[in-house]
Amino acid sequence: MNTEQQNTAAGPELVVGVSPHIHSGASVERIMLDVVIALLPAVAAALYFFGLNAARLIVTCVATCLATEWICRRLMGRNNTLGDFSALVTGLLLALNLPPGLPTWMAIAGGVFAIAVAKQVFGGLGYNPFNPALAARAFLLISFTGPMTTWSASCIDATSTATPLGMVKEAFKAGAPAPFAMDGGLTLDFLLGNMNGCIGETSAIALLIGALYLLYRRVITWHIPVAFIGTVAIYAAILHAVNPAASMPVHFHLLTGGLMLGACFMATDMVTTPTTARGRLIFGVGCGLLTMVLRTVKTGAYPEGVSFAILIMNAFTPLINRATRHRIFGAAEAAKREARK
Amino acid sequence: MKVSPAPFLFRGGIHPPDSKTATAALPLKDLPLPARLEVSTSQHLGAPAAPCVAVGDRVTAGQLIAKASGFISANVHAPAAGTIAAIREAPTPTGRTATAIIIETDADAPAGEPPYKPIPDWREQAPRSLLDRVAEAGIVGMGGAGFPTHVKLSPPGDKPIDTLILNGAECEPFLNSDNRLLIERAEQVWEGCQIIRRILGAGTIRVAIEDNKREAAKALAAAMESAPDDAHIHLLKTLYPQGSEKQQIYSVTGRTVPMGGLPMDVGCVVENVATAYAVWDAVVNGRPLTARAITVTGDAVNTPTNWFAPVGTSFADLVAASGGARDNLAKLIAGGPMMGFALPSLEVAMSKTSSGLLLFPRECVRPYRSMACINCGRCVEACPLGLMPNELSQAAEADDIDEAENRHVMDCFECGACAYVCPARRPLVQHMRRAKAVITQRRRAAAQQKKT
Numbered sequence: 001m002n003t004e005q006q007n008t009a010a011g012p013e014l015v016v017g018v019s020p021h022i023h024s025g026a027s028v029e030r031i032m033l034d035v036v037i038a039l040l041p042a043v044a045a046a047l048y049f050f051g052l053n054a055a056r057l058i059v060t061c062v063a064t065c066l067a068t069e070w071i072c073r074r075l076m077g078r079n080n081t082l083g084d085f086s087a088l089v090t091g092l093l094l095a096l097n098l099p100p101g102l103p104t105w106m107a108i109a110g111g112v113f114a115i116a117v118a119k120q121v122f123g124g125l126g127y128n129p130f131n132p133a134l135a136a137r138a139f140l141l142i143s144f145t146g147p148m149t150t151w152s153a154s155c156i157d158a159t160s161t162a163t164p165l166g167m168v169k170e171a172f173k174a175g176a177p178a179p180f181a182m183d184g185g186l187t188l189d190f191l192l193g194n195m196n197g198c199i200g201e202t203s204a205i206a207l208l209i210g211a212l213y214l215l216y217r218r219v220i221t222w223h224i225p226v227a228f229i230g231t232v233a234i235y236a237a238i239l240h241a242v243n244p245a246a247s248m249p250v251h252f253h254l255l256t257g258g259l260m261l262g263a264c265f266m267a268t269d270m271v272t273t274p275t276t277a278r279g280r281l282i283f284g285v286g287c288g289l290l291t292m293v294l295r296t297v298k299t300g301a302y303p304e305g306v307s308f309a310i311l312i313m314n315a316f317t318p319l320i321n322r323a324t325r326h327r328i329f330g331a332a333e334a335a336k337r338e339a340r341k
Numbered sequence: 342m343k344v345s346p347a348p349f350l351f352r353g354g355i356h357p358p359d360s361k362t363a364t365a366a367l368p369l370k371d372l373p374l375p376a377r378l379e380v381s382t383s384q385h386l387g388a389p390a391a392p393c394v395a396v397g398d399r400v401t402a403g404q405l406i407a408k409a410s411g412f413i414s415a416n417v418h419a420p421a422a423g424t425i426a427a428i429r430e431a432p433t434p435t436g437r438t439a440t441a442i443i444i445e446t447d448a449d450a451p452a453g454e455p456p457y458k459p460i461p462d463w464r465e466q467a468p469r470s471l472l473d474r475v476a477e478a479g480i481v482g483m484g485g486a487g488f489p490t491h492v493k494l495s496p497p498g499d500k501p502i503d504t505l506i507l508n509g510a511e512c513e514p515f516l517n518s519d520n521r522l523l524i525e526r527a528e529q530v531w532e533g534c535q536i537i538r539r540i541l542g543a544g545t546i547r548v549a550i551e552d553n554k555r556e557a558a559k560a561l562a563a564a565m566e567s568a569p570d571d572a573h574i575h576l577l578k579t580l581y582p583q584g585s586e587k588q589q590i591y592s593v594t595g596r597t598v599p600m601g602g603l604p605m606d607v608g609c610v611v612e613n614v615a616t617a618y619a620v621w622d623a624v625v626n627g628r629p630l631t632a633r634a635i636t637v638t639g640d641a642v643n644t645p646t647n648w649f650a651p652v653g654t655s656f657a658d659l660v661a662a663s664g665g666a667r668d669n670l671a672k673l674i675a676g677g678p679m680m681g682f683a684l685p686s687l688e689v690a691m692s693k694t695s696s697g698l699l700l701f702p703r704e705c706v707r708p709y710r711s712m713a714c715i716n717c718g719r720c721v722e723a724c725p726l727g728l729m730p731n732e733l734s735q736a737a738e739a740d741d742i743d744e745a746e747n748r749h750v751m752d753c754f755e756c757g758a759c760a761y762v763c764p765a766r767r768p769l770v771q772h773m774r775r776a777k778a779v780i781t782q783r784r785r786a787a788a789q790q791k792k793t
Contacts, residue, residue, distance in 0.1 A: 014670070024761050027766070125712070126765070275731060327727050
C-alpha cells in the first residue's frame with residue numbers, strides 16, 4: 001500500500017521516494033490480462049466444439065468468481081481487487097476445466113469455492129498455496145463425482161460417454177486391447193480438440209498457441225511446460241516400449257486429458273509454483289511423473305492425472321523454493337576463505 | 342587490438358532503457374562561476390572533514406578549507422577564491438545533513454598559482470609521494486560511494502594488487518558525465534590511470550566500458566596507443582549493474598570477491614574514470630579536486646547539459662544555467678535513476694560524487710499501489726548477487742529480521758534491479774534498507790555491550 005509521498009517544500013512541489021526511480025512498467029494487471037489473451041484460442045475452441053454449454057459454463061464461472069471476489073474483499077474490509085484481473089483468470093480457467101454437461105449451480109459452487117476458500121481465506125492473490133481453479137475442480141470432482149465425469153453432452157461423439165483416457169483405462173483394466181488405434185485421422189482430431197473432455201482441455205493446438213504467446217510476452221518461462229510435457233513423453237515412451245499391447249503411444253498421452261491445459265496454464269501459475277529455473281524444472285518433472293502414475297496405474301479408479309499432479313506439486317513449492325535458492329555471489333569463496341583460516 | 346568484449350558476465354541484471362541520447366553528444370561545458378558555493382565537509386564516506394577557516398576569512402582557489410579528520414576521511418578545498426560567508430549545517434545530496442562552508446565567490450580574483458606543486462615528472466617520483474598527493478588533493482571515489490581514494494590505494498601488504506580496473510561502465514541510465522570525460526579528455530584520464538597504477542604497483546590495467554559507449558572506448562584506445570601491451574579495454578555487455586565493483590571485477594577477470602570481502606581480496610582495485618581524471622589533475626597540475634563533470638537532464642529541464650562545475654554549486658544554480666526547470670517538474674534526483682536520491686528541494690549543493698542531476702516530469706512520477714508478492718520470480722532472476730529479494734522483503738515485512746540476516750540481506754547493495762522488474766511494485770529496496778538498518782543498529786548495540 002505504498003504510494004509515494006507528496007512533499008511540499010520551497011519551490012516546486014517535489015515527490016520524494018526510495019530508489020529506483022524508474023520501473024520496467026510490468027504489472028500484475030498486465031500479466032493477468034496476458035493470460036486472458038492467451039486463453040482466447042482455447043475459449044474459441046471450447047465454443048466451437050461444445051457450443052452453448054461452453055458459453056454457459058464460461059459466463060457462469062467468470063461471473064461467479066468476480067462476484068465472489070468482490071463480496072469477499074468487501075466482507076474483509078479490504079480493497080477491491082477486481083481490477084487486477086486475477087479473479088477473471090480463475091473464472092476462465094475453472095470453466096475450461098469443467099465437463100460440458102455440468103449443471104450451472106455446480107459451476108457456481110465451484111466458482112465460490114475457488115475464490116472464497118482457495119484464495120481469499122488465505123489472504124487473496126499471492127498468498128494462496130494451491131491454484132484456485134484446480135482446487136475448485138478437485139472440490140467439484142469429490143463432491144459431484146458423477147456429473148464431473150459424465151461426458152455424454154459432447155456435441156460430436158454422442159455414442160461415447162467417456163474420455164479417451166477413460167476408455168483406455170477401462171479397457172486395460174479389463175485386460176482388453178486398446179479400444180482404438182492412434183492413427184493419423186484420430187491424432188488430427190485429438191490435436192484439434194475433437195474429443196470428449198473438459199471444454200477447454202481438448203484442443204492441444206489452441207492451448208499451444210496461447211502458451212507461445214505467454215512465452216513471447218515473458219509471462220511464463222519454458223521450464224515447467226517443457227519439463228512437464230517432456231517427462232510425460234519419456235514416461236509414456238518407456239511404457240510403450242516395454243509393453244506395447246497394454247499401453248498407449250506417446251502422442252496419445254500428450255494430446256489427451258488435461259495435459260496441455262495443465263502444463264501450459266495451470267502449472268505455470270506464478271503464485272503456486274517455484275521461482276527459480278531449477279525449481280521450475282523439478283516442479284515440471286514432478287508433475288509429469290505424478291500425472292503418468294495416476295493415469296497408468298491400473299488399480300486407480302480415476303483416469304486423469306493432471307490436476308491432482310499439479311495440486312500435489314503445489315504443496316511442494318515452498319520446499320522446492322528452499323532447496324533451489326540461487327548460489328549467492330561470493331558465498332563459496334567466503335566459505336573457502338573461512339576454511340583456510 | 343586493445344579493445345575486445347569482456348570475457349565473463351555476472352548472473353542476473355536488467356536492461357532499463359538507457360535514456361542517454363539527450364546528452365550523449367553534448368560536449369562538457371564549463372559552468373560560469375556561481376556567486377555562492379556551499380561546500381560540504383562530508384562529500385565522502387567516513388568522518389566529515391574539520392573546517393580550518395573561519396567566517397570572514399578570504400580564501401584562494403584551491404585553498405584547503407577543511408582537513409581530513411581520521412583514517413577514513415578526505416580534505417576539502419575552496420573551489421574558487423572568495424570570502425567565507427558562513428559555516429553551518431546544510432543538506433547533502435545523499436539526504437543527510439552535514440557542516441558546509443559557504444563561500445561568496447570573487448569572480449575578479451586573479452587565477453593564482455596551483456596550491457600544490459605540479460609533478461609532471463611523476464614517472465620518476467616515488468609511489469609514496471604520489472599517494473600523498475592524492476590524499477592532500479582530497480580525492481574520493483567519484484562513481485558514487487565517495488570512498489577516500491588514498492585509503493583505497495593503500496592496501497595492506499598481505500593483499501598484493503595485480504590488476505587495476507578503470508571503471509567507465511556508467512551503467513546508470515541518463516548519465517553521460519563519465520562518457521563525455523572519456524571522449525573529450527581521454528589522454529588525461531589515461532595518464533591518471535597510469536599514475537594510479539604506479540601508486541599501486543599493479544601489473545595490469547583493464548578498462549571496463551559498456552558497449553553502448555563505443556565512441557568513449559575509441560577515444561581511450563587512441564590515447565592508449567603508446568600503452569604497454571597488457572593494458573586492455575573490455576567492452577561490457579550493456580547490462581545494469583555492470584558498473585558495480587564486484588560485478589565488474591567478475592565480468593572483466595572472472596574473479597569472485599568473497600561475500601563480505603573487498604576487491605583487494607582478489608588482487609583488484611577498481612577506480613572510476615572521473616577519479617582517474619582527478620588524480621591526473623592533482624598530480625600533473627597540482628590542483629585539488631574541486632570540480633567535476635555532471636549531467637543535468639530529464640524531461641523537466643529546458644536545456645539538458647553536461648557541465649563541468651565546481652563542487653558546492655547549488656542544484657538551483659545548475660538548473661538555472663540549464664535553461665531552468667519546466668513547470669511539470671515533479672521529482673529531482675541526485676545521481677542516476679536506479680540508485681540516486683530524490684531530493685525535496687533544489688537548495689542542495691553538488692558534491693564530489695554528484696555525477697548527475699535528473700529532473701523528472703509529472704508523467705514519470707505517477708503514484709502507484711504496491712501489492713502482495715505473486716511469486717513471479719523476476720526479482721530472483723534480476724538480483725546480481727543471487728539473493729532472493731522476494732523472500733527477503735517478505736521477511737522484513739513480517740519483522741523477521743533474523744531470517745533476513747541469515748539470508749544475507751546485508752550483502753544487498755541496493756542496486757534496485759529487483760524493484761525495477763517487480764510487477765507488484767513492491768518497495769523491495771525499502772524493505773532491504775529497513776532490515777539492514779535494524780541489523781546495523783543491533784550489531785552496534787551488541788558491540789557496545791561487549792565493551793562495557
